[in-house]
Amino acid sequence: MYNYLLRRLGFLAVTLFFVTLITFAVTNVLPGDVALLILGPNATEESIQALQSQLGLNRPLYVQYADWVVGVLQGSMGTSLRFEEPVATLIAEKLPRSLMLATASTVVAVALAIPLGVIAAVRQNELPDVGASLFGFVGISIPIFLWGLVFILVFAVWMDLFPTGGYVAPSEDPVATLKHLVLPATSMGFALTAYIMRMTRSSMLEVLSEEYVKLARAKGMTRRVVVLKHALRNAVIPVITVVAFQFSYAFGGVVVLEEVFFWPGIGRLTLTAIQSRDIPLLQGCIIVVALIYMASNLAADVLYAYFDPRIRYGGDD
Amino acid sequence: MADESRPETSTDADEPRPTAAIDGSTAGTDDRPAVRTDGAPERGLARADGGTTATRTGGGPGAGDDPGDDPGLLPISAARRKRLARFVRTFRGNTKAAAGLLIVLSLFFVAAFAPAIAPYPIDQTNIEDRSEAPSLDHPFGTDDLGRDIFSRVVMGSRISLYVGFGSITGALLVGTLIGIVAGYYGGLVDELLMRLMDAAMSFPPILLALAVMVVLGPDLNNVVLALAFVYTPYIARVCRSAALAERNEAYVEAATARGESDARIIGSEVLPNITAPLLVQGSLNVAFAMLAEASLSFLGLGAQPPTPSWGLMINTGRGFMETAPWIVLFPGIAIGITVIGFNMLGDGLRDVLDPKVDAIE
Numbered sequence: 001m002y003n004y005l006l007r008r009l010g011f012l013a014v015t016l017f018f019v020t021l022i023t024f025a026v027t028n029v030l031p032g033d034v035a036l037l038i039l040g041p042n043a044t045e046e047s048i049q050a051l052q053s054q055l056g057l058n059r060p061l062y063v064q065y066a067d068w069v070v071g072v073l074q075g076s077m078g079t080s081l082r083f084e085e086p087v088a089t090l091i092a093e094k095l096p097r098s099l100m101l102a103t104a105s106t107v108v109a110v111a112l113a114i115p116l117g118v119i120a121a122v123r124q125n126e127l128p129d130v131g132a133s134l135f136g137f138v139g140i141s142i143p144i145f146l147w148g149l150v151f152i153l154v155f156a157v158w159m160d161l162f163p164t165g166g167y168v169a170p171s172e173d174p175v176a177t178l179k180h181l182v183l184p185a186t187s188m189g190f191a192l193t194a195y196i197m198r199m200t201r202s203s204m205l206e207v208l209s210e211e212y213v214k215l216a217r218a219k220g221m222t223r224r225v226v227v228l229k230h231a232l233r234n235a236v237i238p239v240i241t242v243v244a245f246q247f248s249y250a251f252g253g254v255v256v257l258e259e260v261f262f263w264p265g266i267g268r269l270t271l272t273a274i275q276s277r278d279i280p281l282l283q284g285c286i287i288v289v290a291l292i293y294m295a296s297n298l299a300a301d302v303l304y305a306y307f308d309p310r311i312r313y314g315g316d317d
Numbered sequence: 318m319a320d321e322s323r324p325e326t327s328t329d330a331d332e333p334r335p336t337a338a339i340d341g342s343t344a345g346t347d348d349r350p351a352v353r354t355d356g357a358p359e360r361g362l363a364r365a366d367g368g369t370t371a372t373r374t375g376g377g378p379g380a381g382d383d384p385g386d387d388p389g390l391l392p393i394s395a396a397r398r399k400r401l402a403r404f405v406r407t408f409r410g411n412t413k414a415a416a417g418l419l420i421v422l423s424l425f426f427v428a429a430f431a432p433a434i435a436p437y438p439i440d441q442t443n444i445e446d447r448s449e450a451p452s453l454d455h456p457f458g459t460d461d462l463g464r465d466i467f468s469r470v471v472m473g474s475r476i477s478l479y480v481g482f483g484s485i486t487g488a489l490l491v492g493t494l495i496g497i498v499a500g501y502y503g504g505l506v507d508e509l510l511m512r513l514m515d516a517a518m519s520f521p522p523i524l525l526a527l528a529v530m531v532v533l534g535p536d537l538n539n540v541v542l543a544l545a546f547v548y549t550p551y552i553a554r555v556c557r558s559a560a561l562a563e564r565n566e567a568y569v570e571a572a573t574a575r576g577e578s579d580a581r582i583i584g585s586e587v588l589p590n591i592t593a594p595l596l597v598q599g600s601l602n603v604a605f606a607m608l609a610e611a612s613l614s615f616l617g618l619g620a621q622p623p624t625p626s627w628g629l630m631i632n633t634g635r636g637f638m639e640t641a642p643w644i645v646l647f648p649g650i651a652i653g654i655t656v657i658g659f660n661m662l663g664d665g666l667r668d669v670l671d672p673k674v675d676a677i678e
Contacts, residue, residue, distance in 0.1 A: 011512060018516030026528045137664075141604065141656035143611050146631060146649040153638050252521025256612050270524070271616065274531050286520070286528060294519040 004305060012298065019290050020072070024065050027283045072287060078280035082272070087284035091266060095288065097167060098258065098265030101188070102251040104181045108189030109196055109250075110243060114236070116193070117200025121208065121235075122227055132201075136194030144253060147187035148260035155183060165262035184261040188253060192246040199242040203235040210234075237307055244300030248293050414665025420658025428474040435468035439625050448641040458643040460634065466644065469625040470651050476626045477655055480541055480610040481603040487545030488552050489599055495549070496556025497583055497591075501564055511557065514550035522547050526609055530618045537620045540613055544606045555598040559591035566590075593670040601663035604656045611652050627652045 035043075035051040052058045056067065071077055077087040120132040156164040162183050168176040207213060208231050216226045258267035266285055273282035427434060443463030451458040457466035495514070499507040517525065526543045533539035563569060564587070572582045611628030613619030620626035622633070627648035634644030 011515065014508075014512040015515040015519060018513050019519050022516055022520070023528075026532055029532050137657050137660055138653065141608075141660050142649070142653040143608050143615070143628070143656075145612065145615050146645070146652065149631070149635060149638060149645055150649075153642055157639055248521075253523060255521075255523055255527065256616065259616060270527070274527065274618070282528075282531075286524065289524055290520045293521050297519075 005302065008298065008302065012294075015294070019294070020069050020287065021065075023283055023286045023290065024068060027279050027286070028061065028064075068283065072284075077284035077287075080273075080278055080281040082276040082278040082281065087281050090269060090281065091284055091288050094264060094266045094269045095292075097263065098251065098254045098267060099292075101181065101184055101254055101257065101263060101265060102247060104185035105188035105192060105250040105257075106243060106247045108185045109192035109246060112189060113193045113196035114200050114232075114239070117197040117239075118204055118227065118232060120197065120201045121204030124205065129201075132197060136197050139190040139192075140194045142190070143256075144187050144191050145256050145260045147190055148184065148257065151183045151187055152260075165260070167262075167264050180261075180263075184257050184263060187260070188250050188257050191253070192250055196239060196242050196246055199239050200235065203238045204231060207231045207235040241300050241304040241307060244296060244303055248296035248300065251289070251296065252293050411665045411669055413661050414669060417658050417660070417662030417665050420654060421662055424474055424478065424655055424658060427471060428478050431471050431475055435465075435471045437465035437468045439464065439469050439472045440623050441465070448637060448644070450641070451643055457647040458641065460630070460644045461637055461641070466630075466647050469630060470627070470647050473625040473627045473630065473648065473651065474655070476537065476620065476624060477607050477610065477652070480537070480544065481607040481659070483541040484544035484606045484610075485548060485552075485599055485603045487541065488548040488602065489595065491545070492549040492552025493556050493588070493595060496553035497560045497587060499553070500557040500560025501579070501583055501587060503561070503564075507557070510553070514553050517547075517550040518554075522605070523609060523612055526613060527616070527618060530613060535618050535621055537624060537626070540610050540619045543613075544609055547609070548602045548606060551602060552595065552598055555594050556591060559594045560587055563587045563590050597663055597667045597670060599663075600659055600666060604659035604663065607652070607656055607659065 035048045035055065035057060039047060039051060049058075056064060059067075068078070075088055077091075079085065080087050080090055083090060116132040116135065120129040123129050152164050155161045162179055163176075166180060168180055170177040204227075208227070213226060213231055216230050217223070221230075254263075254265055255267035255270055257263065258265045259271060262268075266289060270282065270285040270289070272278070273285055441464060443459070445463065446455075446459050447463035448461055449455055449459040449463075455465050455467060457470060460466055460469070495510055499510040520528075526540075526547045529543035529546055530539060533542060560583075569582060569586055572586050577586075610619055610626065611631070614626045614628030615632045617632060620629050622629065630648040631645050631652075634641070634648070637644050
């Protein structure tokens with residue numbers, strides 16, 4: 001296990017280098033001169049050059065890159081051109097909201113997927129199984145923004161149960177925060193349900209065929225007790241790894257989800273950065289989202305390796 | 318030539334190989350599912366020997382004459398009929414794959430005959446009839462500019478297919494090349510290429526696509542490029558592990574011993590044997606790419622008006638949700654059905670082709 005982790009971390013270092021390189025490369029080939037964008041079309045040649053040297057844009061690209069990476073490592077990612085505030089401060093404010101949204105989505109997905117997966121396993125190949133599988137397909141196939149819009153129409157506009165969008169800080173009014181979370185988290189949760197459900201189902205099927213489950217049944221315990229107490233408790237372990245993967249998926253999808261629900265997180269911040277050509281802010285948003293996405297995927301990988309006896313942790317393939 | 322190059326040990330195993338070489342890759346992929354089905358219980362790969370096939374298929378029309386399956390010995394039409402029969406057999410046993418295939422084929426039909434099916438020109442505006450509810454004249458209603466939504470949804474199928482297949486074809490070309498080189502050569506080449514792929518996969522797909530779109534500028538063709546870029550590493554990873562498994566197979570060793578060049582071994586020995594995982598990954602990625610296009614267009618960074626992209630139609634209809642929900646609803650249903658089709662097809666193919674999944678479920 002130790003060697004395995006060490007190897008993973010070695011890979012991670014190389015991967016991280018490439019991640020910063022891709023982020024920097026993509027944001028630096030953006031059309032449009034930053035200095036010109038700031039100063040407007042009527043700027044003189046001298047003032048553009050002055051600003052370029054002030055922003056360090058006339059230095060060689062590799063110097064700019066090195067400078068940026070060192071900054072990121074120190075937690076400083078420059079100043080946003082649009083908000084004229086440190087990028088790190090802006091991200092620190094928005095990021096927790098996006099993490100909250102991704103977490104809530106995962107919670108909704110787990111709450112839907114585990115019961116559905118258990119029912120599907122217990123009634124294998126019967127109507128509930130087929131129904132659950134169909135629900136899973138519909139969930140992953142309908143874009144989250146469409147779920148979002150439909151939910152807004154039905155539950156916010158027509159039934160007036162929840163707000164149509166926006167965000168309230170939990171420190172102000174925790175109940176309002178929850179109310180604002182329900183619709184976006186459910187929209188995203190639907191997209192996450194399928195994989196967790198499928199994993200629960202196959203894991204349950206495996207456990208249900210184990211000897212101790214048969215023994216418990218033979219000892220006269222009711223089916224309900226055996227399924228919920230004995231089988232589910234053991235079946236749920238591999239499901240945890242899928243949940244971790246789904247969390248990263250949810251986090252990766254917040255750009256779209258936040259736009260639908262006007263949720264002021266890092267996703268909308270990224271869109272703002274794109275629309276206003278705010279390169280330092282865009283670089284910061286992309287690298288932070290990528291790091292978190294990567295970290296949660298890594299956590300899922302490690303969990304998977306930990307729980308799966310077929311994966312060996314030795315250095316040899 | 319193809320016959321001579323086939324090693325003794327796996328003659329019966331690789332029977333679709335010459336076909337793939339003659340008929341092109343599409344014909345090859347038609348072959349794969351059936352072969353895999355037959356071989357599945359024993360081994361993951363195309364090792365179908367006549368005996369297994371006969372017992373598995375219960376003496377169906379194809380079973381008895383399987384050993385004589387070499388299309389080189391049969392007239393073309395017979396070989397083709399045989400392939401069709403196997404193809405049908407593959408899908409008959411798997412409702413999910415069959416349903417997916419049906420949806421996908423219907424979509425192709427709609428896209429092919431879209432101009433004939435659509436009752437109105439897609440850009441014909443009519444201010445008097447704007448935001449009209451569905452009626453006999455306009456089965457899906459009209460949008461905020463009075464354009465017929467049914468016609469736009471029908472024509473939109475072309476956009477969705479173009480982006481889905483265009484981008485994944487690109488990703489398959491580049492990803493297969495990267496994956497097969499990494500898997501076949503191993504060592505430092507493998508390490509570097511795969512770390513680069515890992516890095517690209519460290520970005521959430523939508524975010525990476527957005528970033529690339531910002532660079533390229535909002536345009537439908539750029540969406541295809543951006544999504545090809547985004548999905549390349551996923552293909553490469555699948556391809557690499559498949560190629561890695563094939564590398565040590567006897568038929569590759571035999572080809573090496575005969576002194577065949579690496580390029581030839583990769584192209585005519587390894588590649589035809591890893592089409593199954595690529596087919597599964599490809600069809601699932603088509604579904605993802607279609608969803609991603611819808612998302613990009615929804616965010617205003619994909620297709621631009623007046624392109625009848627379903628995502629873009631939803632984006633413009635968003636402001637009229639309360640008064641005219643059909644503007645959003647019908648393109649939405651179209652996306653849903655289309656993506657379900659590709660997901661079911663990919664998933665069903667995986668059940669059929671991949672023995673590991675069989676073992677779990």
